[in-house]
Amino acid sequence: MDGLGIIKGLAVTARRFFGTFKEDILWWGKRYYTDKGIARRMSSDVQGIFTVQYPEERIPTPEEFRFIPFLIYEENENGERLDRCTSCGICAKVCPPQCIWIVRTNDPKTGRPVPEPAEFYIDVDICMNCGLCAEYCPFDAIKMDHDYELAVYERQTNNIFNKEKLSKPLSYYASIRPINYSREEQMRLAAEAAKAARLAGKSQSN
Amino acid sequence: MNTTTIVSIDHLLEIFPDDVRRDERSGYEGFIVKPDNLNKVVSDLRDKMGYDYLSSVTGVDYYPEPIMEVVYHLFRSTGGSALVIKTQTPRDKAIVPSLVPVYPGAELQEREVWDLMGIQFDGHPDLRRILMWEGFEGHPLRKDWREPYFEEDGKPFKSRWPEGKIWRSEDKNTYRKNIQFSPGFDPESWVPEGDAAIYAGLGVVEKRSSVSSVKTDQIIVNLGPQHPSTHGVFRMVVSLDGETIIGLRPVMGYLHRNHEKIGERNTYLQNMPYTDRLDYLSSMSNNFGYALAVEKLLGIKPPERAEYIRVIMAELTRICNHLFAIGALLNDLGAYFTPILYALEERELILDIFEATTGSRMMCNYFRFGGVARDLSGEIAGQIEKLVFDRLLGKIDELDLYLTKNEIIRARAEGVGVLTPEQAIALSTTGPVLRASGVPYDVRRADPYSIYDRFDFDVAVRYHGDVYDRYLIRMDEMRQSVRIIQQAIRDLPQGEIQEGKPQYQVRVPAGEAYGRVEGPKGELGFYVISNGKPNPWRYHVRAPSFINLTALETMCIDNKVADAVAILGSIDIVLGETDR
Numbered sequence: 001m002d003g004l005g006i007i008k009g010l011a012v013t014a015r016r017f018f019g020t021f022k023e024d025i026l027w028w029g030k031r032y033y034t035d036k037g038i039a040r041r042m043s044s045d046v047q048g049i050f051t052v053q054y055p056e057e058r059i060p061t062p063e064e065f066r067f068i069p070f071l072i073y074e075e076n077e078n079g080e081r082l083d084r085c086t087s088c089g090i091c092a093k094v095c096p097p098q099c100i101w102i103v104r105t106n107d108p109k110t111g112r113p114v115p116e117p118a119e120f121y122i123d124v125d126i127c128m129n130c131g132l133c134a135e136y137c138p139f140d141a142i143k144m145d146h147d148y149e150l151a152v153y154e155r156q157t158n159n160i161f162n163k164e165k166l167s168k169p170l171s172y173y174a175s176i177r178p179i180n181y182s183r184e185e186q187m188r189l190a191a192e193a194a195k196a197a198r199l200a201g202k203s204q205s206n
Numbered sequence: 207m208n209t210t211t212i213v214s215i216d217h218l219l220e221i222f223p224d225d226v227r228r229d230e231r232s233g234y235e236g237f238i239v240k241p242d243n244l245n246k247v248v249s250d251l252r253d254k255m256g257y258d259y260l261s262s263v264t265g266v267d268y269y270p271e272p273i274m275e276v277v278y279h280l281f282r283s284t285g286g287s288a289l290v291i292k293t294q295t296p297r298d299k300a301i302v303p304s305l306v307p308v309y310p311g312a313e314l315q316e317r318e319v320w321d322l323m324g325i326q327f328d329g330h331p332d333l334r335r336i337l338m339w340e341g342f343e344g345h346p347l348r349k350d351w352r353e354p355y356f357e358e359d360g361k362p363f364k365s366r367w368p369e370g371k372i373w374r375s376e377d378k379n380t381y382r383k384n385i386q387f388s389p390g391f392d393p394e395s396w397v398p399e400g401d402a403a404i405y406a407g408l409g410v411v412e413k414r415s416s417v418s419s420v421k422t423d424q425i426i427v428n429l430g431p432q433h434p435s436t437h438g439v440f441r442m443v444v445s446l447d448g449e450t451i452i453g454l455r456p457v458m459g460y461l462h463r464n465h466e467k468i469g470e471r472n473t474y475l476q477n478m479p480y481t482d483r484l485d486y487l488s489s490m491s492n493n494f495g496y497a498l499a500v501e502k503l504l505g506i507k508p509p510e511r512a513e514y515i516r517v518i519m520a521e522l523t524r525i526c527n528h529l530f531a532i533g534a535l536l537n538d539l540g541a542y543f544t545p546i547l548y549a550l551e552e553r554e555l556i557l558d559i560f561e562a563t564t565g566s567r568m569m570c571n572y573f574r575f576g577g578v579a580r581d582l583s584g585e586i587a588g589q590i591e592k593l594v595f596d597r598l599l600g601k602i603d604e605l606d607l608y609l610t611k612n613e614i615i616r617a618r619a620e621g622v623g624v625l626t627p628e629q630a631i632a633l634s635t636t637g638p639v640l641r642a643s644g645v646p647y648d649v650r651r652a653d654p655y656s657i658y659d660r661f662d663f664d665v666a667v668r669y670h671g672d673v674y675d676r677y678l679i680r681m682d683e684m685r686q687s688v689r690i691i692q693q694a695i696r697d698l699p700q701g702e703i704q705e706g707k708p709q710y711q712v713r714v715p716a717g718e719a720y721g722r723v724e725g726p727k728g729e730l731g732f733y734v735i736s737n738g739k740p741n742p743w744r745y746h747v748r749a750p751s752f753i754n755l756t757a758l759e760t761m762c763i764d765n766k767v768a769d770a771v772a773i774l775g776s777i778d779i780v781l782g783e784t785d786r
Contacts, residue, residue, distance in 0.1 A: 005611030012608040013544065044555055044589065044597045062558075064580065066565035089367035094710040096476035098361055104368035113368070121372045130479035130571045135579065136710040144565065160372060 020048030033057055063177050066131040066144030068124055069100075071166045072173050081167070084141035086115035091133035091142050099126035100133060120163040125155055140184050146176045215255070215289065222247055229292060233503075233717020233736075236290025241302045244293050248278070248308050256282045257289055259647075260309035260634050262720070262731050262748040263316055265323035269349035272297040274325055277733065278305070279720055279748075283631050283645060285652035288720060295325065304330035311634025314456075314756045322347040322466070337459035337785060341396055343388040346464050353467065354384045360741035361472055424452070427767065431460055435538045435771040438781030442758070442770060449766045454759040458752075461785035469745035474500055474712050477745065479571040481732075484747060485783040486568055487530055490523040490560075491725040493573035498655055499721030499732040500575050503714050509702040512577040513657045518590065518694045519563075519572065520723070521687040522556050525598065527726035528638075528680040528687075529553045531778040535677060536609065538775035539618050545609060552601050555593060562586050575712055577704030587695060594691045602684050610678070619674035623761040623773035626671060633757040636750050637728025639777055642679045643671035649724035661690045673769075676776040711740060718744075727751050727778055749786060751779040 024031055031037040038057060041050040052059050069091075073081045092100040103119040106112065134143045145168075152158040174181040218226050218237065225243040229236050239247050251257040257280040266275040278291040295302050304327035305312040316327045317336040324345030327333055335342065344351045355375045357363045365371070376384070387393065430441035439460035445453035465484065469477050481496045482489035494516060501507065508516070530553060533546025557567040563586055564570040564579065572579050582590075609615060625635070630643035640647055646667040650658040666682035668675035714736040722731035728750030735744035754777050761773050 003613060005613050005616070009608045009612050012604060016548070042555075042558055044593045050551060050554070062562035062565075064562060064565040087368065090710060092367040092370075093362040094473075094475065095362070095366075096472060096479050098363050098366055100366060101370035101372040102367045103370040119370060121370065123372070123374065128479055129566065129569065131565055131579075132475065132479070132571075132710070136708070160374075 016048065023048040035060075061146045061148075061176075063179055065146055066134070067129050067148045068127055068145050068150065068161075069122060069131075069133050069142050069166070070145045070168045071120060071163065072141055072143060072170050073167050074170050083116055083167070084139050084170075085117050085120065086139055086141070087113075087117035087120075088115075088138070090136055090138065094132045094136050096130055096132065097126045097128050099123040099128075117163060120166060122161045122166060123159065124150065124161055125159045140188075143173055143177070218247070218251070221250070229290070233715065235718070236292060238292045238294060241293045241295055244291075244303050245305065245308060248280070248291065248305060251280060251289065251291075252308060256284065259283045259631055260305065260311050261288070261636075261722075261729060262733060262746070263305070263312050263319060264733055264744075264746040264748075265319040265325050265347070266735060266744045267297070267323060267347065267349045269297065274300045274323065276302050276319065276325060277718075279731070279733075281653075283647055285647070287653055290720070300325040301328055302326075303328045304333075306330055309634065310632050311753065311756050315634075315753060318752075321345070322464070324348060332455075335459075337462040337464075339459070341388055341391045341393070343386045343391075346467055347470075353464075354379045354386060359471070360739070361476060423448070429767075429770060431457070435774065437534060437775075437779060438784075440774075440779070440781055440784065442774070444762070444767060444770060446767055449768075451762045451765055451767055451770060454762045454770065456755050456758055458755070458781075459785050461781045463786070465747065465786040466745055469747075470742055472742075473740045474575070474714055474742060475710055477742070478573065479569065481747075482569040482571055483782055484749065484786060485527075485725065485727060485730075485751065485780045487780055488523040488527040488726045489568055489570045490519045490572060491527075491723055491730060493570065494520050494656075495721050495723040495725065495730045496732045496734075497573040497575060497721075498723060499719045499734045500712070500714065502719035502721055503717055503734060503736050504575060504712065505715075506576045506705050508577045508705050510699045511581075511701040512703045512705075514694050514698045515578050515582050515703065516573065516656060517658065517661070518582075518691050518698075519560075519570075519578075521691045521694070522559065522590070524687045524726040525684050526553045526556050527778075528684050531638075531726075532605070532609075532677060532680055535673075535772070535775040535778070536615070538771050539615060541609075541615070545605075548605065548608070552598060555597070559586055559589055559593070562589075574704060574708060576706060577702070577708075581703050582698075587698065590691065591695050594688050594695065598688050599685065602681065602688070606681055610681070615677075616674065618769075618772060619677060619776075620672060621670075622673045622765055622769045623676075623776060624670070624672050625757055625761050629760055630671065630757065633760060635728070635754050635757045637725065637754070638676055638679045638683065639728065639754050639757065641666060642668045642675040644669040649722055649729055653722070655721075655723060658690075661693050663690050673772050673776040676778075680778075714738070714742075722748070725750055727780070727783070728754055747783075747786060749783045751777075751781075751783040752786070755779065755784065 027037065038052060038059060040046060041052060042059060072084045074084065076082055087102050087104045089102055092102050099122055101121040102117050105114040105116050105118040107114050131144050222243060225240040226237050226247060229238050259281045260278060261281050262279040264277050266277060273294050274297050275292050275294050280289040280291060293302050302325060304316055307329065314336060316330055317333060319325050320327060320333055321335040321338050322345055424447050427444045427446055428441060429444055430436045431439045441457040443455045443457060444451055465480065468480060477496060478493060481492040484492050529549040533549035536545035537543065560570055561567045563582055564572040625643045627644045630640050630645055644667060646665045648665040651665050663686045666679050666686055668679045716736050716738040718735045720731055720733045722729050730750055731748030733746040734742050737743045762770050
């Protein structure tokens with residue numbers, strides 16, 4: 001108990017303290033408020049302090065990041081919105097806190113269900129961002145968003161998202177999750193090609 | 207100890223032909239013991255057969271059958287698989303003998319069973335509610351008990367699809383209507399008699415003579431519920447003689463949400479993200495234990511690549527958790543925030559990996575039955591490799607240099623809060639607390655699961671059982687975890703990550719299963735009973751943070767009140783898991 005342990009420990013603090021300044025000088029002020037600087041502070045090569053000054057600086061969200069689901073719609077040539085959702089209800093059934101509510105559309109003439117949701121609600125106060133809905137959706141119609149800044153002043157009126165608020169274009173999805181998007185597109189094209197081949201085979205045999 | 211040694215478990219049936227029978231229900235294991243002779247049987251199991259470690263106590267309600275069952279999982283502290291002992295009691299008059307005289311570690315667990323299931327334990331020294339509050343009506347885990355927000359017995363609820371007329375639960379059950387009181391109970395005029403009972407439970411005040419020759423007063427001090435050192439909302443009622451602790455009662459349940467009831471309403475898969483919220487600092491380990499339990503029932507095994515990814519993630523989680531535990535302990539010792547922030551920097555790099563792989567930093571929800579949710583990309587595998595080969599060991603060494611020999615830490619931590627190996631086993635402690643007391647018991651070695659038998663690593667063990675050793679052992683374990691990850695990332699095979707097709711509605715055959723992992727805080731067990739329906743019939747979590755607290759009083763007695771804070775910090779509890 002001669003105090004050497006404390007002194008050695010303080011040397012660690014000092015090294016870290018000066019290490020930050022050394023990095024700052026080596027980076028010529030580019031360590032902060034630049035994408036490169038942020039990437040550096042997130043890598044395992046980083047020396048010195050690596051705090052990111054949110055909200056002036058933001059760390060990039062990785063592709064898999066998940067926050068509150070959204071619905072994907074595609075647009076046809078006439079600019080009409082086509083929901084990918086068929087209101088099959090798998091997301092509502094798999095949702096752990098049961099925050100998804102779907103109203104199915106019925107054909108006014110026959111009264112039979114049409115594969116398109118009349119209304120789609122998510123109570124975002126209850127949503128736990130687990131991502132199971134997106135994982136098990138067979139139509140790639142519901143996906144997890146990247147927008148995490150959802151604070152509101154009045155939750156009673158703002159936090160039940162309806163279909164209007166939940167719907168986002170396919171291009172948005174492709175922009176936030178490019179790898180997933182291209183993989184799904186490839187699988188979809190492959191499935192369509194297989195289906196076409198099967199149909200062709202059938203018509204030939206007939 | 208008795209000299210007659212029972213060689214095999216079957217002899218139990220010969221010795222107690224009238225009291226013990228095999229559990230022959232399909233999918234079940236173990237023995238059913240008549241309650242009258244339970245203490246005799248388990249004493250024999252402990253003394254003659256080496257089942258000295260009571261891991262888990264829980265109850266099962268077989269409503270509408272008029273039976274309640276208490277399930278005990280016994281282990282040998284030298285390793286091996288579980289011996290499951292059950293005892294049955296009528297539902298309307300549920301009383302079984304308490305096992306506290308044989309296994310003191312049953313104390314908090316039996317209180318929990320009484321609180322949530324309404325099974326009384328005859329001979330328990332302090333049978334009070336533990337997680338629910340005193341004026342609460344009923345026992346919520348009984349199958350006929352319904353919560354104020356009750357909709358249906360099992361999810362998915364029919365109202366969600368296809369009608370989907372949205373409403374908020376809180377609008378139907380407004381403030382003050384969302385709670386159930388005992389008849390005649392008025393919250394306005396209620397005086398918490400519970401506190402008097404806590405103080406009475408500290409009865410040691412009268413029994414013990416003054417510790418020193420100086421004349422001192424005996425007083426009771428409440429540390430918490432709101433106290434910076436309690437890591438959450440947790441209360442220690444401490445009885446003091448001068449500054450010396452002569453009695454301590456933990457009071458918990460402030461964060462109780464009845465995780466197990468929610469779990470029994472959920473489907474099997476829906477439970478996975480809820481397990482993240484138990485010990486929210488190490489969600490991957492929670493996923494792991496639950497996945498193992500359900501996979502046991504399903505009789506499936508994940509593919510090789512998934513196994514490796516699971517191990518990598520679980521060990522990264524352990525490093526995260528221990529970094530946090532050490533930092534928080536140093537905070538409790540008064541080294542305010544510099545050590546914890548140094549530790550959190552490394553944790554941050556690991557959390558970035560979790561976020562990129564699973565989509566979330568802490569609520570990972572990554573494991574699936576028979577696999578994992580997403581593949582580990584080559585880029586992230588590279589990041590992990592770089593971290594474990596180039597950075598983490600150096601940083602752990604730096605932390606070591608920074609803290610371990612520090613004279614103030616040693617003065618505060620050495621010889622404080624000592625737990626002997628015998629006490630540690632008897633009190634059912636697990637994880638770093640148990641191993642710091644000189645018991646080299648690690649589930650990864652003692653009862654290997656997943657692919658841990660393939661890796662070369664040492665079970666960290668320290669022998670003094672004090673706060674300092676509980677700090678050191680976490681350092682040791684981090685180094686071992688890095689070693690495991692180094693091997694796993696080197697051998698990581700290519701291939702599938704999911705056995706069979708991913709299903710959102712798994713068909714789980716009827717039966718029971720106990721899956722346990724060596725979580726960062728100790729043995730984390732999940733006891734699941736299936737009756738073949740989409741929702742588990744019984745879902746119980748053996749929470750290490752909760753059960754390790756059984757030893758808190760023993761550790762604290764005869765220490766100074768200021769050390770209680772350090773001792774609590776050295777157990778490393780997370781209230782999300784303690785209170786569930």
